[in-house]
Amino acid sequence: MSWRAQLKLDLRMEAGRCVARFEHDGPLRILQTLYPEGDAISHNVLVHPPSGLVGGDTLAVDVHAGPGTHGLITTPGASRFYRSEGEAAVQRTSLSLADGARLEWMPLEAICYSGCNAENRVTMELAPTAELLGWDIAALGLPAAQLPFEMGTLRQHIELRGAWLERGTISAGDEGLLNGPLGLAGQRCLATLFFVSGSDMPKARRELALELARERIASHPLSAFAGATSPNPRVVVVRALAPLVEPAIALLKSIRAAWRPALWGLAATVPRTWAL
Numbered sequence: 574m575s576w577r578a579q580l581k582l583d584l585r586m587e588a589g590r591c592v593a594r595f596e597h598d599g600p601l602r603i604l605q606t607l608y609p610e611g612d613a614i615s616h617n618v619l620v621h622p623p624s625g626l627v628g629g630d631t632l633a634v635d636v637h638a639g640p641g642t643h644g645l646i647t648t649p650g651a652s653r654f655y656r657s658e659g660e661a662a663v664q665r666t667s668l669s670l671a672d673g674a675r676l677e678w679m680p681l682e683a684i685c686y687s688g689c690n691a692e693n694r695v696t697m698e699l700a701p702t703a704e705l706l707g708w709d710i711a712a713l714g715l716p717a718a719q720l721p722f723e724m725g726t727l728r729q730h731i732e733l734r735g736a737w738l739e740r741g742t743i744s745a746g747d748e749g750l751l752n753g754p755l756g757l758a759g760q761r762c763l764a765t766l767f768f769v770s771g772s773d774m775p776k777a778r779r780e781l782a783l784e785l786a787r788e789r790i791a792s793h794p795l796s797a798f799a800g801a802t803s804p805n806p807r808v809v810v811v812r813a814l815a816p817l818v819e820p821a822i823a824l825l826k827s828i829r830a831a832w833r834p835a836l837w838g839l840a841a842t843v844p845r846t847w848a849l
Contacts, residue, residue: 579633584642591615591642614643628657634666638674645677649846656688663692670703678707682818687723694730699771712818713761733769736807760814764821773806782809785831
């Protein structure tokens with residue numbers, strides 16, 4: 574039996590407090606909203622109790638950040654695409670930001686088990702003065718548990734409407750892509766961090782974001798497998814490959830810790846669930 578779960582999250586400013594209102598259908602919901610930085614910024618913990626998807630399952634998350642809101646969304650654990658011989662398992666995220674809104678989209682990694690038929694989509698639509706800091710992390714198989722990614726497919730889609738689109742398919746049977754020097758070079762974790770705006774960022778702002786990211790990359794063990802670029806005046810992207818999730822997510826967290834004060838004037842506060 575397939576699981577079809579949907580959650581609609583609406584962030585609003587009410588009497589100086591960023592309030593999270595949500596509706597859900599199926600096993601997908603906001604577990605808790607926290608305010609470790611004060612009322613103006615809400616930290617929201619998104620949970621999917623079954624924790625994994627098989628063929629035919631669909632998880633749909635629709636987030637709307639209202640004018641002047643600042644929300645952070647994360648998860649307490651990884652999501653999982655399990656082995657499937659039928660339909661695709663789909664994880665679809667839509668992020669919509671009104672003017673003056675800021676959003677941090679930072680779920681933990683998606684683990685793609687051998688034999689999965691997985692599709693992961695993230696689409697973003699931003700009003701001119703909105704900004705979003707987010708990431709997408711995928712792990713192929715469980716190398717540390719001796720469970721390699723030997724069968725299956727992952728389709729990835731990351732899009733900022735009107736400005737940036739990255740789309741690709743990773744098949745376990747594509748030896749050149751998985752292990753070739755122009756592909757994943759034997760690495761099994763793909764991590765993407767992005768800072769995007771609803772309108773063109775000033776060049777100095779983009780250069781600052783790139784400089785900070787490159788400084789962290791240069792001093793990190795993954796320096797040979799990571800890079801920062803700006804493919805569009807509205808986008809700054811960091812990409813990293815790693816053998817396991819932990820070093821990749823550590824690099825992305827360190828860059829976020831540099832970007833948050835420099836780009837938003839905020840402390841490098843981390844969600845409480847990351848410390849568990």
